Amino acid sequence: MKVELENVKPMDIEKRxxxxxxxxxxDTPLLPGTELVVKRCIHTxxxxxxxxxxxxSENAVEKAIQAIKDGACIVTDTQMAKAGINKRVLARYGxxxxxxxxxxxxxxxAKENGSTRATASMDKAAGLDKKLIFAIGNAPTALVRxxxxxxxxxLDPELIIGVPVGFVxxxxxxxLIMHTDVPYIVARGRKGGSNIAACICNALLYMIDNNRx
Amino acid sequence: MKVELENVKPMDIEKRxxxxxxxxxxDTPLLPGTELVVKRCIHTxxxxxxxxxxxxSENAVEKAIQAIKDGACIVTDTQMAKAGINKRVLARYGxxxxxxxxxxxxxxxAKENGSTRATASMDKAAGLDKKLIFAIGNAPTALVRxxxxxxxxxLDPELIIGVPVGFVxxxxxxxLIMHTDVPYIVARGRKGGSNIAACICNALLYMIDNNRx
Numbered sequence: 012m013k014v015e016l017e018n019v020k021p022m023d024i025e026k027r028x029x030x031x032x033x034x035x036x037x038d039t040p041l042l043p044g045t046e047l048v049v050k051r052c053i054h055t056x057x058x059x060x061x062x063x064x065x066x067x068s069e070n071a072v073e074k075a076i077q078a079i080k081d082g083a084c085i086v087t088d089t090q091m092a093k094a095g096i097n098k099r100v101l102a103r104y105g106x107x108x109x110x111x112x113x114x115x116x117x118x119x120x121a122k123e124n125g126s127t128r129a130t131a132s133m134d135k136a137a138g139l140d141k142k143l144i145f146a147i148g149n150a151p152t153a154l155v156r157x158x159x160x161x162x163x164x165x166l167d168p169e170l171i172i173g174v175p176v177g178f179v180x181x182x183x184x185x186x187l188i189m190h191t192d193v194p195y196i197v198a199r200g201r202k203g204g205s206n207i208a209a210c211i212c213n214a215l216l217y218m219i220d221n222n223r224x
Numbered sequence: 225m226k227v228e229l230e231n232v233k234p235m236d237i238e239k240r241x242x243x244x245x246x247x248x249x250x251d252t253p254l255l256p257g258t259e260l261v262v263k264r265c266i267h268t269x270x271x272x273x274x275x276x277x278x279x280x281s282e283n284a285v286e287k288a289i290q291a292i293k294d295g296a297c298i299v300t301d302t303q304m305a306k307a308g309i310n311k312r313v314l315a316r317y318g319x320x321x322x323x324x325x326x327x328x329x330x331x332x333x334a335k336e337n338g339s340t341r342a343t344a345s346m347d348k349a350a351g352l353d354k355k356l357i358f359a360i361g362n363a364p365t366a367l368v369r370x371x372x373x374x375x376x377x378x379l380d381p382e383l384i385i386g387v388p389v390g391f392v393x394x395x396x397x398x399x400l401i402m403h404t405d406v407p408y409i410v411a412r413g414r415k416g417g418s419n420i421a422a423c424i425c426n427a428l429l430y431m432i433d434n435n436r437x
Binding site for chain 1: 230232233267270302304307308339340365393394397400414416
């Protein structure tokens with residue numbers, strides 16, 4: 012057996028991982044202020060494509076951090092993304108995480124309208140009287156509906172994290188969001204996922220407060 | 225605005241996605257019987273690396289399917305992976321999903337031992353008197369502990385899904401599992417994640433029963 016384990020203490024694993032990522036990024040250019048978001052996406056996926064595909068609207072990170080400090084809530088399009096977000100740090104500033112995908116009324120409306128549950132759950136979220144950050148890691152139809160709601164002036168979110176993954180309308184739905192005036196963090200192209208959506212939320216939360224417990 | 229959406233009905237999106245994946249894979253060789261697992265990993269990540277990095281022990285898919293039909297339970301190392309697994313299909317065969325990462329006793333033991341919660345939660349899982357499939361998408365320390373428990377004859381799992389992601393001991397921990405006699409599905413290298421762990425479970429579940437509701 013030739014497998015040799017590196018001797019790193021549990022509490023130092025993340026630090027060591029970020030050192031390796033920084034080292035391997037070398038002189039890859041990253042937008043100032045976005046480095047921790049980009050590196051956490053690479054940490055979550057071991058995929059250095061995120062150094063190139065992540066797009067940020069002007070001051071998106073600063074605006075998102077201010078929104079969280081002001082008590083913004085996060086809406087996800089999967090229970091998986093909701094499960095991955097550090098809710099304790101968010102709660103310190105008054106925020107909560109919502110996912111309406113499994114709600115009975117959402118399933119009913121989607122069926123009646125021949126739409127997706129993701130579409131119907133964005134409509135439900137738009138009815139919340141709160142500052143909102145959307146973290147979309149799965150359904151391009153969620154992003155398309157957010158685009159429509161913004162165009163119809165029915166929604167004015169603090170930030171859209173647009174990182175659905177996949178092959179049908181994923182690329183297009185992200186481009187739509189980048190055509191709005193809303194702050195965004197988008198993984199251009201096909202890649203993304205619930206894990207990436209959660210990890211971008213956590214990157215923002217840890218930039219405010221690295222005490223995760 | 226030049227963004228044009230493809231007109232695909234909600235219920236046809238997944239089918240269309242798999243068609244695109246199949247088309248782009250072209251004549252990439254896939255091990256017979258593993259195609260649906262590989263394609264679902266690509267579907268979940270939009271990352272064609274999984275066509276090359278997924279390794280299967282002999283008849284791993286068939287053995288896993290039999291274990292699920294016999295009521296095997298799934299143990300994960302994150303709440304996110306647990307959230308992503310289709311628990312309704314699993315429940316039809318009597319299985320449940322366990323994740324002990326947030327348990328107080330696990331946190332206490334990890335602290336006392338200077339180990340990770342992932343290590344302690346594998347020890348807790350080994351005490352279950354059930355057929356077990358482990359789906360590890362995050363912590364290489366979980367895989368290392370599983371390897372030790374197997375070597376010490378304290379654990380004989382039906383399958384290990386070894387897909388932690390990252391930079392410290394991730395590659396090595398996967399090689400350890402591939403040195404055991406236990407059936408495995410491993411994403412060789414750094415890539416993987418809770419989403420990949422959940423998606424491999426779901427691929428197996430849908431091969432048994434594609435009625436997901």
